[in-house]
Amino acid sequence: MSILINIEDLLSCSIVEGTRMEFKKGWNPVPIMRSNCAFANDFENEGSGYIIIGADEVDGKPIRPDEGFNPAHLERVEKELVQLCNLIQPSYFPRLSLEEIDEKHVLVIWCSAGANRPYKIPDDVTSKHKTYNYRIRFRSNSIVPNDEQTTELIQLTAKIPFDDRVNTFASVTDLSKSLMREHLQETNSKLYEESEDMSVEELAEKMNLSQGSNEHLFPKNIGLLMFSKNTQQHFKKAIIELVEFPEGLTKPFFEKTFTGPIQKQLLDALDYIKTKIIKTKVVKYKDREKADRFFNYPYDAIEEAIANAVYHRNYELQEPIEIRVLPKAIEIISYNGIDPSLKQADFDSGRVRARRYRNSRVGEFLKELKLTEGKGTGIPTILNALKENGSPTAKFDTNEPERAYFIIEIPIHEHFKEETSSYKVENDQESDQVSDQVSDQVISILKYCSNPKSRQEILSFIGVSNQTKNFKSHIHPLLDLAWLEYTIKDNLKDRNQKYQITEIGLSILKGIKVPKKKVTK
Numbered sequence: 235m236s237i238l239i240n241i242e243d244l245l246s247c248s249i250v251e252g253t254r255m256e257f258k259k260g261w262n263p264v265p266i267m268r269s270n271c272a273f274a275n276d277f278e279n280e281g282s283g284y285i286i287i288g289a290d291e292v293d294g295k296p297i298r299p300d301e302g303f304n305p306a307h308l309e310r311v312e313k314e315l316v317q318l319c320n321l322i323q324p325s326y327f328p329r330l331s332l333e334e335i336d337e338k339h340v341l342v343i344w345c346s347a348g349a350n351r352p353y354k355i356p357d358d359v360t361s362k363h364k365t366y367n368y369r370i371r372f373r374s375n376s377i378v379p380n381d382e383q384t385t386e387l388i389q390l391t392a393k394i395p396f397d398d399r400v401n402t403f404a405s406v407t408d409l410s411k412s413l414m415r416e417h418l419q420e421t422n423s424k425l426y427e428e429s430e431d432m433s434v435e436e437l438a439e440k441m442n443l444s445q446g447s448n449e450h451l452f453p454k455n456i457g458l459l460m461f462s463k464n465t466q467q468h469f470k471k472a473i474i475e476l477v478e479f480p481e482g483l484t485k486p487f488f489e490k491t492f493t494g495p496i497q498k499q500l501l502d503a504l505d506y507i508k509t510k511i512i513k514t515k516v517v518k519y520k521d522r523e524k525a526d527r528f529f530n531y532p533y534d535a536i537e538e539a540i541a542n543a544v545y546h547r548n549y550e551l552q553e554p555i556e557i558r559v560l561p562k563a564i565e566i567i568s569y570n571g572i573d574p575s576l577k578q579a580d581f582d583s584g585r586v587r588a589r590r591y592r593n594s595r596v597g598e599f600l601k602e603l604k605l606t607e608g609k610g611t612g613i614p615t616i617l618n619a620l621k622e623n624g625s626p627t628a629k630f631d632t633n634e635p636e637r638a639y640f641i642i643e644i645p646i647h648e649h650f651k652e653e654t655s656s657y658k659v660e661n662d663q664e665s666d667q668v669s670d671q672v673s674d675q676v677i678s679i680l681k682y683c684s685n686p687k688s689r690q691e692i693l694s695f696i697g698v699s700n701q702t703k704n705f706k707s708h709i710h711p712l713l714d715l716a717w718l719e720y721t722i723k724d725n726l727k728d729r730n731q732k733y734q735i736t737e738i739g740l741s742i743l744k745g746i747k748v749p750k751k752k753v754t755k
Contacts, residue, residue: 250284272371572637
């Protein structure tokens with residue numbers, strides 16, 4: 235069975251970190267089985283590990299051309315590996331792939347995180363008297379954990395990452411073979427050609443997107459997040475919401491929602507921002523020929539920030555990723571914040587390295603698509619892109635100590651500050667057909683408030699939490715426009731306060747022209 239990425243990309247170490255790879259000149263069962271066990275335990279929640287047989291290395295990098303693995307030995311090695319894997323407690327079986335490179339072959343052992351971890355392995359699988367120990371990866375080595383690490387490893391048994399868990403409320407047929415093969419084609423995997431005649435069930439098993447027996451086979455959450463055509467059917471709020479506030483949070487706003495598989499959302503959102511939001515300004519000088527070119531927001535910084543949100547968000551929560559385009563900044567908000575091991579001071583210093591990644595499988599696939607690196611380079615990339623563009627530095631809010639959300643604020647370049655918005659607001663003119671300018675969500679809120687509703691009822695209705703920031707984003711702008719009104723006008727903070735549609739709001743629903751502020755580009 236072929237691996238999911240191209241062998242050239244694997245050996246280049248550009249997609250898979252060196253700590254997740256081990257190179258062996260030949261088949262040597264003792265160290266190979268130790269590493270097999272360590273990768274299966276995935277102590278740092280980094281994702282799959284790879285053991286490449288037939289490739290020597292120096293300082294963790296393969297020597298090219300490779301030593302090579304004799305394909306005639308494949309059947310013998312496969313049989314021996316099965317016997318040795320039965321020595322692991324509980325049994326664990328990796329996947330093998332014979333790959334061709336440099337006009338030679340290498341044998342790749344793909345070790346994904348095991349579903350029944352933690353695992354033990356004999357220190358010497360060839361010895362008659364076997365001493366069992368857990369194994370974990372420490373940097374580029376497979377070691378016996380100390381007492382503290384052993385306790386932590388055992389505790390991880392009940393903490394399989396959400397993206398790698400089985401979803402018993404869905405069916406493997408909810409996965410899309412075409413989307414899976416599209417990914418394999420994009421990553422130049424040999425499995426793309428091999429999968430043409432496979433069933434959805436077979437391909438899902440080969441890509442480690444399912445688990446269970448034939449009669450009780452279920453997809454994993456990672457499969458539904460990335461390879462289902464109905465992702466939101468399973469994860470309603472696994473979406474990206476982009477909201478433009480041309481004149482700040484108290485003025486009209488314009489929404490765009492990106493749905494579908496999470497990698498498609500990411501690409502669609504980036505494409506929208508690149509074509510609709512990012513602007514260029516050229517500054518010419520009288521005393522020199524060369525002009526300066528600036529962007530209101532450097533694309534590399536935006537790309538890294540949004541990819542970071544998709545990678546690290548908590549998909550168990552019913553909260554979307556929010557992108558707010560404000561007059562002088564773009565904010566990217568993800569829930570429920572970041573790993574507790576990371577502190578606000580880490581972000582303030584620009585030196586951030588997570589010990590564990592929340593969604594290792596999401597990260598693996600995004601790395602294969604070269605949409606993220608996952609090597610702790612995200613924050614430096616954002617800061618460097620802003621510096622090269624001459625922009626103010628980014629701000630990071632970890633929401634300590636609650637850790638309910640994480641915000642990256644990317645400020646606009648100084649040369650664009652006088653252009654507070656790409657929109658002009660003119661008073662006392664008739665609008666175009668108003669129904670064409672407001673979002674479906676706004677229309678839903680107006681209809682819902684035909685009878686007075688509380689703040690909690692409205693926010694619950696649109697599927698967001700009852701927080702001040704959500705009130706400011708979704709309700710306050712409608713009050714400011716006089717599309718909604720307070721029911722208790724003499725005490726706006728009354729605990730029994732509710733909100734109801736106004737005559738102007740009713741005219742919005744009827745789709746007629748009404749006197750209001752005109753929004754034009």
